[in-house]
Every structure is written in C-alpha cells, then in structure tokens.
Amino acid sequence: MSQYTKATNFSSKDSLVSGSALKVVKGQELDAEYDAIEVAVNSKADITNPNFTGTLTVTNLNVTGTTTLVKVDGGTF
Numbered sequence: 173m174s175q176y177t178k179a180t181n182f183s184s185k186d187s188l189v190s191g192s193a194l195k196v197v198k199g200q201e202l203d204a205e206y207d208a209i210e211v212a213v214n215s216k217a218d219i220t221n222p223n224f225t226g227t228l229t230v231t232n233l234n235v236t237g238t239t240t241l242v243k244v245d246g247g248t249f
Contacts, residue, residue, distance in 0.1 A: 176212035179204040 180201040188195040217224065 174212050174215045176209055179208050 182197065182201075185195050185197065
C-alpha cells in the first residue's frame with residue numbers, strides 16, 4: 173500500500189515570470205502526477221470487498237454486523 177506523494181509543485185510555477193520555460197505545464201509532468209495517483213489508489217483495499225493478506229493489525233476495532241475471525245491473539249475481549 174502506498175501513499176500519494178505529489179510529484180510536481182504546480183503552484184510554484186505561478187510565481188515564475190511570464191515567458192519562462194519552467195512555467196509551462198508539460199504532459200510529462202501531468203503523466204507523472206496521474207501515475208502517482210493511480211499507484212496510490214490501486215494499492216488500497218477496495219472498500220466494498222477488501223482482501224487482506226499477511227498480518228493485519230488494527231487498533232480499537234469496532235465491528236457492526238457479521239464478522240468471521242479465524243484467529244485472534246492478545247488483547248482484552
């Protein structure tokens with residue numbers, strides 16, 4: 173699972189002088205931005221059908237509805 177990290181600071185381009193080549197927003201920058209967003213979104217669990225593998229650690233878990241637990245270690249229940 174990855175977090176989204178902005179690749180290009182588009183706001184900083186606003187302070188550049190008109191006509192500066194660095195002020196232009198390039199397709200390559202937009203592609204990098206959308207690729208970073210895509211990776212972050214695709215690495216998250218789907219809210220309607222989450223599938224977790226490995227060890228899942230939660231703090232203060234509140235469950236409403238039906239829940240199946242195969243093994244619970246530690247804690248107070």
